[in-house]
Amino acid sequence: MKKLVIIPTYNEKENIENIARKVFSLPGDYHLLVVDDGSPDGTGAIVKGLQQEFEGRLHIIERSGKQGLGTAYIAGFKWALQRDYEYIFEMDADFSHNPEDLNRLYDACVNGADVAVGSRYVKGGNVVDWPWERILISKGGAFYTKIILWMPVNDPTAGFICYTRKVLSTIPLDEVHFIGYAFQIEMKYRAWKLKFKIAEVPISFKDRKDGASKMSRGIVKEAMYGVWKMRGFK
Numbered sequence: 001m002k003k004l005v006i007i008p009t010y011n012e013k014e015n016i017e018n019i020a021r022k023v024f025s026l027p028g029d030y031h032l033l034v035v036d037d038g039s040p041d042g043t044g045a046i047v048k049g050l051q052q053e054f055e056g057r058l059h060i061i062e063r064s065g066k067q068g069l070g071t072a073y074i075a076g077f078k079w080a081l082q083r084d085y086e087y088i089f090e091m092d093a094d095f096s097h098n099p100e101d102l103n104r105l106y107d108a109c110v111n112g113a114d115v116a117v118g119s120r121y122v123k124g125g126n127v128v129d130w131p132w133e134r135i136l137i138s139k140g141g142a143f144y145t146k147i148i149l150w151m152p153v154n155d156p157t158a159g160f161i162c163y164t165r166k167v168l169s170t171i172p173l174d175e176v177h178f179i180g181y182a183f184q185i186e187m188k189y190r191a192w193k194l195k196f197k198i199a200e201v202p203i204s205f206k207d208r209k210d211g212a213s214k215m216s217r218g219i220v221k222e223a224m225y226g227v228w229k230m231r232g233f234k
Helices: 015-026 043-050 069-083 097-111 132-149 165-170 181-193 217-230
Strands: 003-009 030-036 058-062 087-090 115-119 126-128 161-164 198-202 204-206
Touching: 003 043, 003 069, 015 043, 015 097, 015 126, 030 069, 058 069, 058 132, 058 217, 069 087, 069 161, 069 165, 069 181, 087 097, 087 165, 097 115, 097 161, 097 198, 115 165, 115 181, 132 181, 161 165, 181 198, 181 217, 198 217
Parallel strands: 003 030, 003 087, 030 058, 115 198, 126 204
Antiparallel strands: 087 161, 115 161
């Protein structure tokens, strides 16, 4: 079964080669697509320099300027669907997601899930090296989302995910509204509303060691107000 890991990047030169090599070292013949938003630090050039070594497995979409997480993933999803990938993964570049957990997400989908979410907030999941304020905001946001949307997902903003092809080919990708953490909520909510089975797989989420976080007040605000808009989705 063809498997594609999509990693959106903006200024990830410290991490991108290491994360790519780690993905390719795993059993299971994973392919990797980097969606780079014109990183001024040369992230895209590093990826292109590795393509000969990993010919046919390492791919890149280069975009002009910072266009947001959601649009990067939508571009990646469309690219994957055009090339007949069966399992499509979301993952961060900064090792906050452990690449070795890709196989656990894949196994969850092979065993019946349509969407497998790497979850911090189910039994066995946890967060490492986050300040308590950020944990409070994250857990509070998850609880807030569950109350408003009634969606039975404990970690709705999670960004470590495996989608089966049938999910991404059914969701109307051109109608997805949001670009930050609200994008992650929206994709899960649309899948759930379409009656797809969502499984949460416990993971240990570690704060990045290299590079800068992309978290901002605007992203948090989008998620807070976005969930109310989602209630109107069919």
